[in-house]
Every structure is written in C-alpha cells, then in structure tokens.
Amino acid sequence: xxxxxxxxxxxxxxxxxxxLPGFGGFISSYKPAEVLHGNGSLIPPxxxxxxxxxxxxxxxxxxxxxxxxxxxxxxxxxxVISDFVENAYVELGTKSRFDLxxxxxxxxxxxxxxxxxxxxxxxxxxxxxxxxxxHFPVIDVxxxxxxxxxxxxxxxxxxxxxxxxxxRRIIVATPIIAALAIIPFYSHLVESINLSGINPFNxxxxxxxxxxxxxxxxxxxxxxxxxxxxxxxxxxxxxxxYSEPDTLSNEGLEAIRMKVGFPELNLDTVAVVDVPEQExxxxxxxxKNPETKSGQESPFKFHVIAGSFVDYESAEKSLAQLKQQxxxxxxxxxxxxxxxxxxxxxxNRDEAIKKIDSLKNSGSISVWLLTR
Numbered sequence: 001x002x003x004x005x006x007x008x009x010x011x012x013x014x015x016x017x018x019x020l021p022g023f024g025g026f027i028s029s030y031k032p033a034e035v036l037h038g039n040g041s042l043i044p045p046x047x048x049x050x051x052x053x054x055x056x057x058x059x060x061x062x063x064x065x066x067x068x069x070x071x072x073x074x075x076x077x078x079x080v081i082s083d084f085v086e087n088a089y090v091e092l093g094t095k096s097r098f099d100l101x102x103x104x105x106x107x108x109x110x111x112x113x114x115x116x117x118x119x120x121x122x123x124x125x126x127x128x129x130x131x132x133x134x135h136f137p138v139i140d141v142x143x144x145x146x147x148x149x150x151x152x153x154x155x156x157x158x159x160x161x162x163x164x165x166x167x168r169r170i171i172v173a174t175p176i177i178a179a180l181a182i183i184p185f186y187s188h189l190v191e192s193i194n195l196s197g198i199n200p201f202n203x204x205x206x207x208x209x210x211x212x213x214x215x216x217x218x219x220x221x222x223x224x225x226x227x228x229x230x231x232x233x234x235x236x237x238x239x240x241x242y243s244e245p246d247t248l249s250n251e252g253l254e255a256i257r258m259k260v261g262f263p264e265l266n267l268d269t270v271a272v273v274d275v276p277e278q279e280x281x282x283x284x285x286x287x288k289n290p291e292t293k294s295g296q297e298s299p300f301k302f303h304v305i306a307g308s309f310v311d312y313e314s315a316e317k318s319l320a321q322l323k324q325q326x327x328x329x330x331x332x333x334x335x336x337x338x339x340x341x342x343x344x345x346x347x348n349r350d351e352a353i354k355k356i357d358s359l360k361n362s363g364s365i366s367v368w369l370l371t372r
Contacts, residue, residue: 004084007066009102012049012124016310017337018062021078022085025055026103028124044131047124049104051116059308059338064368068360074353074369295333300345302352303332303370304359307341315339325364340370 004020011018012028019025028047035042058078066077088106091098096108104118123131306329307318315331318341322329327343346352352369359367 003070004066004081005100005102007062007069008100009122009124011062011065012047012103013126015061017055019055019057019059020062020085021058021081022056023088024051024053026051027055030125040136041133042136043133044123044128045125046128049118049122049124051104051106053114055336057336059336059340060305060368060370061308064366067368068366074356295331295339297333298330298342298345298372301347301372302345302349303340303342303372304344304352304355304367305340305370306343306365306367309339309341310337312339315341322365342370343367 008018008020008026012026016029017025017027027050029050031046031048033043033045063074063077063081066072066080067074070077070080072080088098092106092108092114097105098107099105102119102122104116106114106116109115123129306322306327307315309315309318312331319329319331322341322343329341329343330345332340332342344352344355346355349369349371356367356369359365
C-alpha cells in the first residue's frame with residue numbers, strides 16, 4: 001500500500017491527472033504564489049490536488065508506471081492496483097478513514113460521502129523545488145508617513161506664500177510697465193500741450209506757426225541755415241497721412257502671384273486620375289480552415305501508447321518528437337478527456353505485447369498497452 005502512494009506521488013509531479021482504476025482520479029492544478037498580509041507570510045506557487053471519484057476508467061498511466069518500476073507484467077500490475085483499491089474500501093468501511101502518505105487522506109463525512117483532504121505540505125510543482133513558505137515582519141510606516149505629510153504641508157505653505165507675493169508684484173508692475181512702454185509713442189502730445197489754455201490739446205496750428213516763423217527768422221539772420229529750415233518745416237510729422245486699404249484688389253493679387261511665381265490654376269487642364277478600388281483582403285484565419293483537433297478513429301483493438309495528454313498542444317509536440325525518433329505515431333480520437341499517441345495498432349494482443357517488450361528492452365521510449 002505505501003508503494004501505491006509513492007507511485008501516485010511520483011506521477012503527480014509531471015501529470016495533471018492520474019487515475020487509480022476502480023477508485024477515482026487525482027487532478028492537480030496550478031496555484032500562483034500568495035501573500036498573506038494578515039500574518040505576513042508568503043506562500044510559493046504550487047499544485048493543488050483534488051479528487052474526482054467519477055474518473056475510474058484505466059488510462060494505463062499508473063499501471064504502466066508500476067510495471068516499469070516494479071519489473072512485473074502489465075497483468076500483474078493490474079492485480080496490484082485491484083488489491084490496493086479493495087483494501088482501501090475495506091478501511092473506509094471499518095475505520096471511515098484511509099491514508100495515502102504523501103498525497104492526502106480520505107474520510108467518510110456525516111452525509112456518508114467520500115471526502116478527500118490533500119497533504120498541504122507536498123508541492124507537486126517541479127518549478128517550485130526548494131521553495132518554502134516564509135514569514136516576513138510587518139514594518140510600521142505610520143510615523144514616517146506622518147512626518148512626510150507634515151514636511152509636504154510645510155513646503156506647500158512656503159511655496160504658497162512666495163507664489164502669492166509674486167502674483168501681487170506682477171499685478172502692481174503690469175500697468176506701470178505698460179505705461180512706460182506707451183509713453184514714447186505719444187511724446188508729441190506732451191510737446192503740444194498749452195497749460196494756460198482752456199483746451200490744452202487744441203494748439204497744434206499755433207505751435208506750427210511759431211515754429212515756421214522761427215525758421216524764417218533763422219534764415220534771414222543766417223542765410224547759410226537755409227537747408228536746416230527747409231528740412232525742419234517739411235518734417236515727416238508735418239506730412240499728410242495716408243492709409244492703405246485693408247484688402248487687396250484683384251489686380252493686386254495678380255501682381256503678388258506673378259512676383260512669387262505661383263502658376264495659375266486652370267481647371268480645364270487638370271488631369272483626373274481614377275484610383276482603383278482596393279480589394280478586400282481577408283485575414284489568414286478566414287482563408288484557411290482551422291485544424292480539427294479530434295484525433296483519428298482507429299479500427300484496431302490494441303494500441304501501443306507512447307503518451308497520454310489532456311491538451312492537444314502537448315500531444316502535437318510529443319508527436320513531432322516521436323517522428324524525429326523514426327516512429328510513425330498517430331493521435332487517437334480523444335476518449336474521456338485523454339489524448340493518446342499510438343505508435344502501433346493491432347487486433348492481436350500478443351503482437352502488441354511483443355512490440356512493448358521490444359521497446360522496453362531497447363530502452364528508447366516508455367510505452368504501455370491500451371485495449372479498446
């Protein structure tokens with residue numbers, strides 16, 4: 001009995017489902033790493049084992065493993081499993097409990113149901129070998145957080161006051177800067193102000209007359225200053241003002257076009273190019289029928305099986321490896337969730353057994369017999 005438990009434990013490391021014929025199936029599933037913040041523990045990733053009592057049909061996995069490890073025939077391995085299952089039911093009937101060391105234990109509940117309790121100390125995930133749960137102390141960071149919050153509030157208060165002072169300075173300085181920038185453009189108004197008049201801005205003509213008289217007197221007294229007097233009287237500020245139109249006329253636009261060098265667009269000489277309509281490209285998935293993953297229906301009763309899987313992708317990888325080794329394997333039609341690879345089919349059981357013994361002696365691959 002302990003050996004059967006050891007065989008189950010060994011197979012669960014590398015198989016997702018191990019069926020014990022006549023008793024039930026042990027199914028393992030991946031569980032990621034877990035952090036328990038309550039007690040400060042970290043649990044590494046592992047495989048969780050569950051039991052399904054409805055998986056009782058022999059898929060040959062554990063039977064062939066017992067045959068190879070124990071060095072007995074396939075029929076003898078079946079008898080060993082049958083004796084083990086019978087003894088398990090006897091213990092459950094008498095003691096209401098049955099132990100599988102390294103896997104877990106069974107017991108009969110109050111509702112008269114068979115309940116499986118896995119051994120949580122076992123980790124059947126090979127990638128987690130050597131990893132164990134560990135406890136890490138919880139660090140109290142509340143004083144540090146409070147200190148940083150106070151420092152942040154203090155900095156925000158300092159920056160807020162500085163920002164407020166800067167804004168006030170900008171508000172006060174803006175009109176002053178604007179006034180200093182505008183004054184040079186209106187300096188001629190200051191020159192023409194008559195502070196003794198009722199309307200100080202209405203003295204432009206009088207100011208011009210006085211200036212002209214001074215220029216004439218200057219020429220009379222100093223004839224060599226004639227050029228200065230003419231320049232002063234005909235200064236640019238005394239010239240007539242003019243304004244340009246806001247929009248350009250058609251002639252103006254044409255002149256600009258000719259100067260820049262833009263060609264004139266003639267709609268009569270524009271060529272019209274027909275753009276061909278693009279064909280609709282179908283995705284690759286719609287042009288190629290997806291490969292059916294149902295396996296082949298075999299007419300043979302006996303098969304030499306080289307692999308049993310629960311997913312088609314793993315079966316395809318094993319199929320390619322067997323082909324590289326020189327075999328002619330085929331994937332059988334899935335049966336009860338198992339996808340099996342056969343390297344030989346026959347209606348003669350002795351012929352199939354002979355093939356298995358030949359492969360066993362050569363030590364090339366591990367095979368077992370499937371009867372349908």
